[in-house]
Amino acid sequence: MQRRDFIRFAGAAAATSSIAGPLHAQASFPSQPIKLLLAFAAGGSTDAMFRVMADNASPLFGQTVIVEAKPGGGGTMAGQLLLQAKPDGYTLAQLPISVFRLPYTQKITWNPVTEFSYVIGITGYSFGIAVPADSPIKTWADLVAWAKANPGKLTYATSGIYTTPHLTMEDISHRLGIEMNHIPYKGMAEIIPAILGGQVMAVADSIGFGPHVVSGKLRLLCTWGATRAKKFPDAPTLTELGVPIVQNSPYGLVGPKGMDPAVVKKLHDTFKRAIEMNNHIEVMGRYDQELLYMSPEQYRKFAEDTMAREKVVIERLKATGKVT
Structure with missing residues (x-):
């Protein structure tokens, strides 16, 4: 084989190898x-x-x-x-x-x-904000009005500092010009006794608290998705309430x-x-x-x-x- 033909053959072989490599990887995996x-x-x-x-x-x-x-x-x-x-x-x-x-x-x-x-x-995830069923706060508008009248006194629970619920609530507060008091917990297992026991006024987290909304112990004020939650169609989204945030993490x-x-x-x-x-x-x-x-x-x-x-x-x- 002459040198020119050998180079042409080697180049073609290399090109074939480069094509076959990914195809072989896909075929043999996993x-x-x-x-x-x-x-x-x-x-x-x-x-x-x-x-x-x-x-x-x-x-x-x-x-x-x-x-x-x-x-x-x-x-x-x-x-x-x-x-x-x-x-x-x-x-x-x-x-x-x-x-x-x-x-x-x-x-x-x-x-x-x-x-x-x-x-x-x-x-x-599906997130939302809820309050105890016996809370004087009946709607999202009530919560915002109460927070404006009582700066820093409205307490809300989340599953921790720097979590999506925490940062979203801070974003909401910034947009609405209100100040709320964040109380971090380790998870829903701690949050539910706290909200039902009156240790905090609201919970902002994934709708792991949903069963307590269904049972009538909590009232869901809003959800954070692009559309209303199928299980809770009566609860408006943040965007419906004039807060341009969609948060589903x-x-x-x-x-x-x-x-x-x-x-x-x-x-x-x-x-x-x-x-x-x-x-x-x-x-x-x-x-x-x-x-x-x-x-x-x-x-x-x-x-x-x-x-x-x-x-x-x-x-x-x-x-x-x-x-x-």
Whole structure:
């Protein structure tokens, strides 16, 4: 073979190899179980949905999809553990938006937007504000009027400092020119006795308090979604009340930085089928959640926008001395 022919042959072989590589990766993946790191404790609403999604996806992959709960750090532990994982597609994690607050609440050396391979956006949470049924505050207008007449005296509970409910309430307060007193708790297990026992005047959190609204112990003043909650159609949204905020804290699946695009596509396409199955839609409905699908490109753009928005709110809070 002459040198010119050899070079032409080598070039063609290299080109064929570069095409075959991703195709082979997609065809052979997965060859072992896939692990999903859950950002919150087992037994909750997110755990229930993840397990249905995993069960749906397992036969589609031909491999078991395993869910491992990694709670901690306000939902950031799973994402941080992913930083040490191999970018081979076999370890993925739920990524709550609390991860995008880390640069503004802690000293970290990595960028939450750029350190992950975005796979798919799945859903978000349903939030709202409720008061005891015997409270003199009957409507959202009552709450705002009371807060304006009594600056800093209206107490409200959330599941913690820097959580989505806390930052959203601070954003609401800023927009309306009112001041409320934030009382952080560790979760709904602590919040419910506090609100029912009169230790706080209101609760602002995910609608884990919904059963107490249904039983008549709490009154739901508003919800934070783009549309009214299906279970509570009488409760207006913030936007209906003149507060231009939609907050559903979307989350999805991400992998380590540097994953093969063909593997990302295989993961995306398979999990998209899994989350669109009727049993997954049904379990989301139990918790007043709906699909908030995002492609890998949309999910990454969402991450960039969220990180910029969270910075504004947190820096404003720090400037007022409300947090350190």
